[in-house]
Amino acid sequence: xxxxxxxxxxEQRLLNRLYEGLVGGQRASLAESITLVETQHPRKKELAQxxxxxxxxxRKQQESQNGGKPVAFRIGLTGPPGAGKSSFIEVVGKxxxxxxxxxxxxxxxxxxxxxxxxxxxDKTRMTELSRDMNAxxxxxxxSGTLGGVTRTTNEAIVLCEGAGYDxxxxxxxxxxxxxxxxxxxxxxFVLLIPPAGGDELQGIKRGIIERADLVVVTKSDxxxxxxxxxxxxxxxxxxxxxRRQSKSWNPKVMRASSQTHxxxxxxxxxxxxxxxxxxxxxxxxxxxxxxxxxxxxSLIQENVLLHFQNHPGVRGALPQLEEKVTxxxxxxxxxxxxxxxxxxxx
Amino acid sequence: xxxxxxxxxxEQRLLNRLYEGLVGGQRASLAESITLVETQHPRKKELAQxxxxxxxxxRKQQESQNGGKPVAFRIGLTGPPGAGKSSFIEVVGKxxxxxxxxxxxxxxxxxxxxxxxxxxxDKTRMTELSRDMNAxxxxxxxSGTLGGVTRTTNEAIVLCEGAGYDxxxxxxxxxxxxxxxxxxxxxxFVLLIPPAGGDELQGIKRGIIERADLVVVTKSDxxxxxxxxxxxxxxxxxxxxxRRQSKSWNPKVMRASSQTHxxxxxxxxxxxxxxxxxxxxxxxxxxxxxxxxxxxxSLIQENVLLHFQNHPGVRGALPQLEEKVTxxxxxxxxxxxxxxxxxxxx
Numbered sequence: 001x002x003x004x005x006x007x008x009x010x011e012q013r014l015l016n017r018l019y020e021g022l023v024g025g026q027r028a029s030l031a032e033s034i035t036l037v038e039t040q041h042p043r044k045k046e047l048a049q050x051x052x053x054x055x056x057x058x059r060k061q062q063e064s065q066n067g068g069k070p071v072a073f074r075i076g077l078t079g080p081p082g083a084g085k086s087s088f089i090e091v092v093g094k095x096x097x098x099x100x101x102x103x104x105x106x107x108x109x110x111x112x113x114x115x116x117x118x119x120x121x122d123k124t125r126m127t128e129l130s131r132d133m134n135a136x137x138x139x140x141x142x143s144g145t146l147g148g149v150t151r152t153t154n155e156a157i158v159l160c161e162g163a164g165y166d167x168x169x170x171x172x173x174x175x176x177x178x179x180x181x182x183x184x185x186x187x188x189f190v191l192l193i194p195p196a197g198g199d200e201l202q203g204i205k206r207g208i209i210e211r212a213d214l215v216v217v218t219k220s221d222x223x224x225x226x227x228x229x230x231x232x233x234x235x236x237x238x239x240x241x242x243r244r245q246s247k248s249w250n251p252k253v254m255r256a257s258s259q260t261h262x263x264x265x266x267x268x269x270x271x272x273x274x275x276x277x278x279x280x281x282x283x284x285x286x287x288x289x290x291x292x293x294x295x296x297x298s299l300i301q302e303n304v305l306l307h308f309q310n311h312p313g314v315r316g317a318l319p320q321l322e323e324k325v326t327x328x329x330x331x332x333x334x335x336x337x338x339x340x341x342x343x344x345x346x
Numbered sequence: 347x348x349x350x351x352x353x354x355x356x357e358q359r360l361l362n363r364l365y366e367g368l369v370g371g372q373r374a375s376l377a378e379s380i381t382l383v384e385t386q387h388p389r390k391k392e393l394a395q396x397x398x399x400x401x402x403x404x405r406k407q408q409e410s411q412n413g414g415k416p417v418a419f420r421i422g423l424t425g426p427p428g429a430g431k432s433s434f435i436e437v438v439g440k441x442x443x444x445x446x447x448x449x450x451x452x453x454x455x456x457x458x459x460x461x462x463x464x465x466x467x468d469k470t471r472m473t474e475l476s477r478d479m480n481a482x483x484x485x486x487x488x489s490g491t492l493g494g495v496t497r498t499t500n501e502a503i504v505l506c507e508g509a510g511y512d513x514x515x516x517x518x519x520x521x522x523x524x525x526x527x528x529x530x531x532x533x534x535f536v537l538l539i540p541p542a543g544g545d546e547l548q549g550i551k552r553g554i555i556e557r558a559d560l561v562v563v564t565k566s567d568x569x570x571x572x573x574x575x576x577x578x579x580x581x582x583x584x585x586x587x588x589r590r591q592s593k594s595w596n597p598k599v600m601r602a603s604s605q606t607h608x609x610x611x612x613x614x615x616x617x618x619x620x621x622x623x624x625x626x627x628x629x630x631x632x633x634x635x636x637x638x639x640x641x642x643x644s645l646i647q648e649n650v651l652l653h654f655q656n657h658p659g660v661r662g663a664l665p666q667l668e669e670k671v672t673x674x675x676x677x678x679x680x681x682x683x684x685x686x687x688x689x690x691x692x
Contacts, residue, residue: 207553238584296678332642
C-alpha cells in the first residue's frame with residue numbers, strides 16, 4: 001500500500017478534484033472517475049486505486065451513520081435478446097427518479113471487447129432516462145477479459161454509490177459467463193423473459209434460472225397477455241423444483257409491460273420486499289461479504305493462470321501437449337504434471 | 347516424459363505384471379493398478395503414469411480396431427440421499443452382466459476425505475453385484491482435494507476400460523462440486539430422484555438438473571406410483587424450459603422401480619438410444635475430447651492456485667488482506683493486486 005502514497009502535486013490535485021466532485025454528486029466527476037478505473041495505464045491504475053480507497057472510506061462512514069445499512073440497492077438484470085431489457089430499465093428508472101431516487105445503470109458486456117459491441121452505447125435506447133438529471137447511464141467498459149470487465153464494473157458500482165446513487169442497476173447480455181459474474185456482484189438478480197416459445201427461451205444459459213431471485217415476464221400487454229400468463233405459470237412450477245438460494249426469500253415470477261406500465265410498480269414493490277427481507281435476516285450483508293472474497297479470488301485466479309500461460313516454457317510445450325491430450329494419446333493428468341513442472345522449475 | 351523411462355528392474359517387473367494382468371481382465375490387477383494411481387508417493391505416482399500411458403495406448407489400439415468407437419460407455423449417476431442410487435446400480439448392474447456386459451462401478455465422494463465416508467465402502471449395499479465376477483466395484487479414493495479425487499477417478503475409468511469393462515458407472519453423492527466433476531467425465535449424466543415432496547428435492551444442487559441427460563424417478567412402485575407420476579410430469583415440464591445440452595438428444599424423465607424392476611429395461615434402452623444418437627452425430631466423441639482439455643486445465647488451475655496460496659509472502663499477507671476485503675475496507679481488486687505483486691516479485 002506504500003507505493004500509493006507517493007503522489008506528486010498534480011496527481012494530488014486531480015484526485016482531490018475527482019473526489020470532491022464525486023461525493024458532491026457531479027455526474028462529470030463520476031464519469032471521469034469511472035474512466036480512471038477503466039484505464040490500462042499503470043500509474044493511472046494506481047491513482048484509481050487511491051481514489052477508490054477514499055470513496056470506500058467515505059461510503060463506509062455513510063453506512064455507519066445509516067446504522068450499518070448499505071447505502072445502495074444493487075440489482076442485476078439479464079435476459080435473452082428480445083426480452084426488452086432496455087425498455088424495462090427505462091420505465092423502472094423513470095419511475096424511481098420520479099420517486100426521488102438516484103439511479104445509475106451500468107452494463108457488462110464482455111463481447112464488446114471484440115465486436116465493438118453496442119450495449120448501451122446507443123443512448124437512443126434509453127432516451128428519456130439518459131436525459132434525466134437523477135440518472136447516470138454508463139456503457140460497458142470497452143476492453144478487457146471478463147475478469148477485467150467484472151473488476152471495472154464492481155469498482156464503478158462503488159463510485160456510483162459514493163456519488164449518491166441509491167439504486168444501481170447492472171445490465172448484462174447473455175454472453176460468456178457475464179450473467180454469473182453479474183449475479184456475483186449484486187444484491188438481487190432478476191431474469192427478464194419475453195412471452196415467447198420454448199425455442200427462444202432455450203437461449204437462456206444453463207444455471208441462470210436458478211440464480212434468479214425474481215423472474216419478470218415482459219411485454220405482458222395486448223395479445224401477449226395470454227402467452228405471458230402461460231409462461232408465468234410454467235416458470236412458477238419450474239422454480240418450485242429448483243433449489244432455493246435464500247432462507248428469507250422465495251423467488252417469484254411476475255408479469256409486466258413497459259408499454260402500459262402495468263405490473264411495473266408491483267415489480268418494484270417485490271424488489272423492495274426482497275431487500276427488506278434480506279436485510280432483516282442479515283443475508284444481504286453476508287452475501288456482500290462473501291462476494292468481496294469471491295471477487296478477490298477470481299481476480300487472483302485469472303491473473304495467476306495468465307501468468308502460467310505466458311510462461312515461455314509453458315508456451316513452448318502447450319500446443320503439442322494439448323493436442324495429445326485432446327486425441328487421448330496421453331492422460332490429462334500427465335500433461336498437467338509436465339506443464340506444472342516446467343512452470344515451477346524456473 | 348524422459349524421466350519416466352528410467353525404470354529399475356523390479357519396477358519394470360511390477361509394471362509388466364500389472365499391465366498383463368489388467369489387459370487380461372484380472373480384477374486383482376485392476377484393483378492394484380487403481381491403488382497405484384491413487385498413491386501419494388512421488389516415485390509410485392510416476393510408475394502409475396507409465397502404466398496409464400501403456401493402458402491408454404492399448405485402449406487406443408482397441409478403439410481403432412473398433413472403427414474409432416469408444417471401448418466403453420461411461421455413465422454418471424447422482425441424486426439426493428434417499429434416491430436409492432445403490433439399489434438402482436445393483437439392479438441395472440445385474441441386468442447388464444446377465445446380458446454379457448462387464449460392469450465397473452466407481453464412486454466419487456470428496457467428503458470421504460474428512461469424514462472417512464462410507465460411500466460404497468459398505469459392500470453390503472450392493473451385495474449381489476459385488477459377488478458378480480463380471481462386475482468390479484471400487485469405493486471412493488480415501489483422500490485428496492476434489493481435483494485429486496477427480497483425477498484419480500478419471501484415471502481409474504481408463505484402467506477399467508483397459509481391463510475390458512465395457513460399461514463404467516460413476517456414482518456420486520451431492521457433496522461440494524462433485525456432481526459437476528462427474529458430469530465432466532462421463533458420456534451420459536443421469537439424475538435419480540425419489541418420488542418425494544418439494545423440500546426433499548430442494549436438496550438437488552443448483553445447475554444439476556440442467557446437466558442431466560436423463561432423469562429417473564426411482565421407487566415407482568406400490569403407493570409411490572402416483573407421486574412418482576406427478577414428479578415425472580413436473581420434471582418433464584421443467585426440463586422444457588431449460589437449455590438443451592445436445593443437438594442430438596432431448597433429456598427424458600422416466601420412472602423405474604429397483605424393487606419390481608419395472609422400468610429398468612426401458613431406462614437401459616433409453617441410455618443405449620442416447621449413446622447411439624450421440625455416437626452417430628459425433629457429439630459423444632467431441633464431448634470426450636473437450637472433457638480431456640477441461641480436465642487438464644482444471645488440474646493446472648488447482649495446482650497453480652495451491653502454489654500461490656503456499657507462497658510465503660502470500661501466506662503472510664493473506665489473512666489481514668482477506669479480512670479487510672470482507673469488511674469492505676479495501677477493494678478486492680487492490681487486495682488481489684497486492685497479493686499478486688508479492689507472488690510475482692520473487
